Amino acid sequence: MRRREPDRHTAYFDLLEACKQEGCPVCTLTLAAVAHYLDAIIYESVNDPPTRMELVAAAGYCNEHSWKLRDMGAALGAAIMYRDVLRQAAKAIERQPRRDGLQIFPDRGRMRWPRRWLPGKTRAGGRDLADPHTSCPACAMREHAELLYLGVLLEHVGETEAAEAFRGSAGLCLVHLDRAQTVAGKRAALDRLLTLESELLRALDDDLSEFARKHDYRYLGEKVGAEGDSWIRAIGLVAGKPGIR
Ligand SMILES: [Zn+2]
Ligand SMILES: [Zn+2]
Numbered sequence: 322m323r324r325r326e327p328d329r330h331t332a333y334f335d336l337l338e339a340c341k342q343e344g345c346p347v348c349t350l351t352l353a354a355v356a357h358y359l360d361a362i363i364y365e366s367v368n369d370p371p372t373r374m375e376l377v378a379a380a381g382y383c384n385e386h387s388w389k390l391r392d393m394g395a396a397l398g399a400a401i402m403y404r405d406v407l408r409q410a411a412k413a414i415e416r417q418p419r420r421d422g423l424q425i426f427p428d429r430g431r432m433r434w435p436r437r438w439l440p441g442k443t444r445a446g447g448r449d450l451a452d453p454h455t456s457c458p459a460c461a462m463r464e465h466a467e468l469l470y471l472g473v474l475l476e477h478v479g480e481t482e483a484a485e486a487f488r489g490s491a492g493l494c495l496v497h498l499d500r501a502q503t504v505a506g507k508r509a510a511l512d513r514l515l516t517l518e519s520e521l522l523r524a525l526d527d528d529l530s531e532f533a534r535k536h537d538y539r540y541l542g543e544k545v546g547a548e549g550d551s552w553i554r555a556i557g558l559v560a561g562k563p564g565i566r
Contacts, residue, residue, distance in 0.1 A: 327354045327466050332473045337483070339470075340490035344554075347470045347497040348562035354466035355459055359389055363398035373405055379456035380426045381406040385564060386459035426453045463565075471501050475510040484517060491554060492521035494561035522558075529555055 327335070327350070339346035366372040381387055381403060390399040410425055417423055454460075477483035493501060498518060505511035528551035535543050560566075 326462075327357075327469055329469065332469055333477060333483075336470060336473055336477075337486045340486040342490075344491050344557045344562050345494035345497055345565075346487075346490050347467060347474070347500075348494055348557075348565045350470045351463055351466040352562055352564060355386070355463050356389075358462040359386065359393065359395075359459055363390065363393060363395040367398045367401050373402060375458055376402055377405050377409050378427060379454065379458055380409070381454060381457075382459050383452050383454035383457035386457055387454075389459075389564075427456050467497065467500055468504055471497060471504045475501065475505050475507075475514060478510055478513045478517070484513070487514075487517050488520070490521070492518050492525070492558060494558050494565070496561040496566055525551060525554060525558065 332350075335350055336346060339349040342349050362372060376382070382390070387403075413423060413425060474483070474487070478487060493514075501514060502511065505514075528548040531546070531548040532551045534540060535545065535548070
């Protein structure tokens with residue numbers, strides 16, 4: 322079986338490489354780790370009992386990661402694994418008397434809707450509007466990769482090579498900037514990271530202002546420069562790369 326977890330030994334070099342690519346480097350590496358994980362499952366572990374049991378226990382991948390299977394063209398893998406999940410749901414329907422409620426998802430994943438969305442007054446008001454697939458194994462891998470790469474970034478950000486690489490990147494998206502605070506061991510490392518991030522945010526702000534200025538009719542004749550895609554870069558930095566959350 323191919324390894325499914327990002328490699329700790331190459332994480333630093335992966336990070337330097339990712340800094341050269343578009344968008345948040347931690348998004349880049351995390352999405353690659355999740356894609357690699359799903360790939361290994363689909364092509365090598367569909368018939369691995371622990372893998373299938375884990376997915377049944379989680380009641381399938383979350384919405385995002387379930388549809389990734391279709392994007393990957395994982396027809397047979399999805400057929401086999403999701404048949405397991407649906408058989409489990411069918412069993413739950415047969416087994417559980419209605420008054421006890423239907424336990425589809427593990428732990429706190431049971432779907433609850435706001436009272437005003439429910440017919441009559443027979444059901445309790447809801448709390449959880451998020452995807453109830455809170456135990457998605459691919460989400461767990463995403464979490465693992467995010468923490469690994471943020472940890473490596475913080476560990477090395479005080480060194481010239483890593484700092485220069487990060488300076489050349491798009492910067493951390495807000496999702497990962499937020500996460501970085503929960504990973505930071507030493508205050509100095511986080512401070513260093515935040516200083517570099519501020520520089521990148523200022524540079525993007527300048528590009529966005531230039532972009533807006535050139536949209537003024539008085540300057541419409543001016544050539545579009547590096548600021549041309551700044552609005553897309555801004556979306557990426559606010560939201561993270563598509564599929565990160
Ligand atoms: Zn990110
Ligand atoms: Zn997921």
